[in-house]
Amino acid sequence: MKQEIKPATGRLGIMVVGLGGAVSTTMIAGVLSARKGLAKPIGSITQMATMRLENNEEKLIKDIVPLTNLDDIVFGGWDIFEDNAYDAAMYAEVLKEKDLLPVKEEMQAIKPMAAAFDHNWAKRLNGVYVKQPATRWELMEQLRQDIRDFKATNNCERISMIWAASTEIYIPMSEAHMTLEAFEAAMRADNTEVISPSMCYAYAAIMEGAPFIMGAPNLCVDIPAMWELSKKMHVPISGKDFKSGQTMMKTVLAPMFKTRMLGVNGWFSTNILGNRDGEVLDDPDNFKTKEVSKLSVIENIFEPEKYPDLYGDVYHKVRINYYPPRKDNKEAWDNIDIFGWMGYPMEIKVNFLCRDSILAAPIALDLVLFSDLALRAGMDGIQTWLSFFCKSPMHDLEHEPTHDLFQQWRMVKETLRTMIGEKAPSYLD
Numbered sequence: 001m002k003q004e005i006k007p008a009t010g011r012l013g014i015m016v017v018g019l020g021g022a023v024s025t026t027m028i029a030g031v032l033s034a035r036k037g038l039a040k041p042i043g044s045i046t047q048m049a050t051m052r053l054e055n056n057e058e059k060l061i062k063d064i065v066p067l068t069n070l071d072d073i074v075f076g077g078w079d080i081f082e083d084n085a086y087d088a089a090m091y092a093e094v095l096k097e098k099d100l101l102p103v104k105e106e107m108q109a110i111k112p113m114a115a116a117f118d119h120n121w122a123k124r125l126n127g128v129y130v131k132q133p134a135t136r137w138e139l140m141e142q143l144r145q146d147i148r149d150f151k152a153t154n155n156c157e158r159i160s161m162i163w164a165a166s167t168e169i170y171i172p173m174s175e176a177h178m179t180l181e182a183f184e185a186a187m188r189a190d191n192t193e194v195i196s197p198s199m200c201y202a203y204a205a206i207m208e209g210a211p212f213i214m215g216a217p218n219l220c221v222d223i224p225a226m227w228e229l230s231k232k233m234h235v236p237i238s239g240k241d242f243k244s245g246q247t248m249m250k251t252v253l254a255p256m257f258k259t260r261m262l263g264v265n266g267w268f269s270t271n272i273l274g275n276r277d278g279e280v281l282d283d284p285d286n287f288k289t290k291e292v293s294k295l296s297v298i299e300n301i302f303e304p305e306k307y308p309d310l311y312g313d314v315y316h317k318v319r320i321n322y323y324p325p326r327k328d329n330k331e332a333w334d335n336i337d338i339f340g341w342m343g344y345p346m347e348i349k350v351n352f353l354c355r356d357s358i359l360a361a362p363i364a365l366d367l368v369l370f371s372d373l374a375l376r377a378g379m380d381g382i383q384t385w386l387s388f389f390c391k392s393p394m395h396d397l398e399h400e401p402t403h404d405l406f407q408q409w410r411m412v413k414e415t416l417r418t419m420i421g422e423k424a425p426s427y428l429d
């Protein structure tokens with residue numbers, strides 16, 4: 001049945017947590033350049049991908065569902081450093097100065113608001129432009145005020161918020177995360193051990209009716225209390241952790257081995273990375289959050305309990321090494337030990353010289369635009385169809401996540417088709 005989708009009228013405010021980061025400034029520069037016709041939005045599903053309809057007609061996704069036009073976007077957000085988006089992009093050194101100059105003035109006008117930050121949650125960072133609230137509750141109230149002010153000042157009809165800030169330290173789910181009541185009590189009691197700054201941003205966004213996307217592997221919205229809040233407020237939430245490079249590759253290769261019934265007994269992934277993200281992840285507590293996110297992928301795809309002869313004993317190791325000379329140009333190596341007919345071993349080596357933020361920027365844009373669409377289509381709670389973009393897809397306690405990139409892509413198309421009351425074509429999808 002066709003869903004009622006409100007049109008994408010007016011302006012959409014994209015509020016980015018970590019406004020001065022590499023992913024964030026690369027996304028902003030790309031959108032502003034695309035608007036001027038200076039660059040193509042390469043890697044963006046919302047801008048470039050097509051989809052087949054029931055009658056086999058193939059159309060651009062943005063011509064099938066009503067997405068916000070890039071011309072109607074306004075950027076804002078928060079950072080722990082006061083630099084404007086242009087200076088921050090120059091610092092990040094992802095894009096060349098020649099590519100930033102045509103959008104310099106617009107980027108200079110994008111200035112962060114003071115951040116909700118706690119050094120204990122990101123020990124390698126020293127925030128200088130941060131709020132000084134008495135409690136986590138007050139911090140969240142200040143963020144809500146920021147959202148309202150930004151919306152009014154920029155004449156936005158809707159807001160979508162995305163976390164593209166540093167990864168917080170790993171914490172397990174605890175009592176305070178299980179119900180909204182317990183969560184709110186912990187915020188009021190200023191329990192800084194269980195309420196992270198990212199949770200304050202998310203709570204504030206949801207309360208203001210803005211979808212929230214978690215681009216890092218932080219626990220944040222991945223807790224029953226937030227699922228409850230997002231349902232109560234009728235707001236979509238999604239995450240976690242942009243699926244950009246090495247993990248994207250894994251979620252394509254692993255389904256191939258499984259489809260051909262080839263065995264795997266070892267998968268070693270390592271990479272070197274020299275940007276600020278790499279520096280933060282150099283702290284063991286912050287790396288742990290990322291490691292958990294990266295490790296879950298293979299087991300989910302291989303289903304060792306179903307195929308013990310093929311995947312019953314896979315040794316999986318993930319390493320991230322902070323190596324400053326490389327900056328944002330990550331280099332990743334994978335060694336995969338596989339086996340075939342009669343158990344004969346084979347090896348595959350993948351060496352991906354990628355650009356982290358070049359891969360992540362279109363993912364961030366797509367997540368924001370699809371979340372805004374979901375809001376207008378009346379969808380709320382966890383958006384499992386957006387797993388396609390995430391390393392560690394969110395799911396409730398009754399469901400399993402899906403990591404296989406092709407299954408995830410099918411979920412995206414199915415959801416979009418359902419929105420407009422269409423069915424899949426019968427032959428080629």
Ligand SMILES: NC(=O)c1ccc[n+]([C@@H]2O[C@H](COP(=O)([O-])OP(=O)(O)OC[C@H]3O[C@@H](n4cnc5c(N)ncnc54)[C@H](O)[C@@H]3O)[C@@H](O)[C@H]2O)c1
Binds near residue numbers: 092241245
């Ligand atoms: N680049 C990728 O391919 C990729 C892939 C998956 C996930 N991620 C995640 O996305 C996030 C951003 O990555 P990046 O490369 O842009 O990192 P980055 O270090 O360049 O940017 C992070 C920004 O967040 C700011 N920040 C930190 N804590 C903050 C807070 N509490 N409030 C507001 N601002 C805060 C920092 O000052 C910095 O400007 C990281 O968590 C990273 O793990 C990135």
